[in-house]
Amino acid sequence: MSLSLLGLTLPLRPLHWHRANQLLRQCSQRRRAELLPYLLARCAVLDWWEDQQGGWDEAENSDWLPVFNDSLATELSWSERPEILELVSLADLNLANSRVLLCLAKAQTLSVEIPLLRDLLGASFCLGVAVDESKQQVQLLGFLSAAAVLRRAGEQLTYSFDVSDLEPMLYFADRLGEPAPAAAVLPALSPEQQQEAVQSLSQRYASPFEMFEPGLAIQVLQDATVCRQVLAVRCLSEQLAQPLARAHEAVQQRPAINLSHWIQNQLDEAAQALHWLLLPPLASGVRSRSTLVRPDASDTLTSLFADLRRQGIRVPQSSGGASHDFSLGSLRLRLYILTWMVSDQEWSMVAVLGPQQPGQLLPAELLLRVEDQQGLVDEHFPRQPSQEPLWLQVIPEVGETILLKVALGGIQVSPSGRLRSLVQEFPLTFS
Known part of the structure; x- marks a missing residue:
């Protein structure tokens, strides 16, 4: 550890990496690389403060800062919650009754989300840090009070400033305990807002500040149920996403169903082997050449096309379709697929998944997914x-093979970050 008026350099120890990775394992894989430096910085700073309580040489360093004794607060911070880390990159600490936000320097510049600093964390200070993983060290660059940041930011929602604007670490300890600026009191999300937030954030790996206005973004982060559901769905999606080699292997082991035959009211061998049943032709006067036609399809199709029209999908008379009954666990499902030519180079596939028996509920753990x-x-x-x-x-595109997946799995994240689910896969092509 080295010390100067300009900052303090802390070593990154194996224990810091271990603690950071323990928390990262509960987040989605796509978030881990971005979060790692934040958690390493947090672990190093926390470890350093704890050292001050028990091992700081006061005689040698009395001009710099005191022994902290019982000044370290150990209550749970926002950055110890994986569902929060999944949505925003942050590291915060509770020190001497002050919440401190760690700001990572990038090219001598620091950036702060003002609503995050003020309304979510209620932080009193921003502590500038630089993480160098190759050199195994974290440098404390200086600090600014939250009041100073808010005053300088004015109406800006994101405030960026230079490392040279920070106050020296020499004065940091004496400033701890200053009150934080008052945060806005925001109402809870409505059920409709909760549903919209879960769907939006589950389909895109973006932070609430990128997708919603600042007040709504804070409400989302304050809603533990929404954050946990987003984390669970993202992890489940990654669990279901096979590497390219495995996807190719699945296609090679089971021939893709060629949907182009359906427009001719026929099923290829792959579809027949899985007991797909054709839907009645849509074009008037056209009779199916196949005996493999679902006999009970008329009423269902009327309702199905009405639902698709409400979604803005117009199914042309030239389309073909088929259905397939299967089970995932105890859940009995029916999958409808409609297909038609869009142009010489493209084809359209609409998949509709419902229960075999009318009135049966589809569980929230069910997932309909397409991969290329x-x-x-x-x-x-x-x-x-x-x-x-x-x-x-x-x-x-014509000739392209896609993989349609239907999955059922309890969307709960275990301490190891692993999930289990039941999956049915259907390789599909049009050629």
Whole structure:
């Protein structure tokens, strides 16, 4: 550890990496690389403060800062909650009755989300830090009081400032205990807002500040139920996302169903082997050449097309379709697929997933998902148990193979971050 008036350099120890990775394992994989420096900085600073309580040489360093004794508050911070880290990159500490936000320097510049500092954390100070993973060290650059940051920011929602604007670490200890600026009191989210937030944040790996206005973003972060659901769905989606090699292997082991035959009112061998049943032709006067036609489809199709029209999807008379009954655990499901040519290069696929028996609820853990060779294309899931079917539409290129997945799994994150689910996969193509 080295010390100067300009800052303090702390070593990164193996224990810091261990503590950071323990928390990161509960977040989605896509978030871990960005979060790691924040958690390493937090672990190093926390470890250093604890050292001051028991091992600081007061005689040698009395001009710099005192022994802290019982000044370290150990209550749970926001950055110890994986559901919060999943949505925002932050590191905060509770020191001497003051909440401190760690701000990571990038090219000698620090940036602060003002609503996060004021309304979520209620922080008293911003502590500038620089993390150098290759050198295994964290440098404390200086600090600013939250009041000073808010005063300088004015009406800005994101305030950026230079490292040279920080006050020296020499005075940090004496300033701890200053009150934080008053935060706004925001109402709780309505059920409709909760559902919208979960759906929006689950489909995009973005922070609430990128997707909502600042007040709503803070309300989302203050809603533990919403944050946990987003974390669970993101982790489940990653669990279901197979690497490209595994996806290719699945397609090779089970031939893709060629939907182009359906427009001719026929099923290929792959569809017949899985007991798909054709839907009646939509074009008037056209008779199916196949005996594999669902006999009870008329009433269902009327309701199905009405639902699709409400979603803005117009199914042309030239389309073809089929359905497939299957089970996931004790849940009996029926999958409808409609397809048609969009152009010489593209085809459309609409998948609609519902229960086999009318009135049966689809659980919130159900997921309808489409992947191509690059990964996720689209996915839908019930925001709560519902009788409404799940649907999605994709427009691949002619000759392209996509993978349609239906999954059922309890969306709960274990301490190790692992999830289990039941999955049915359907390779589909149009050629």
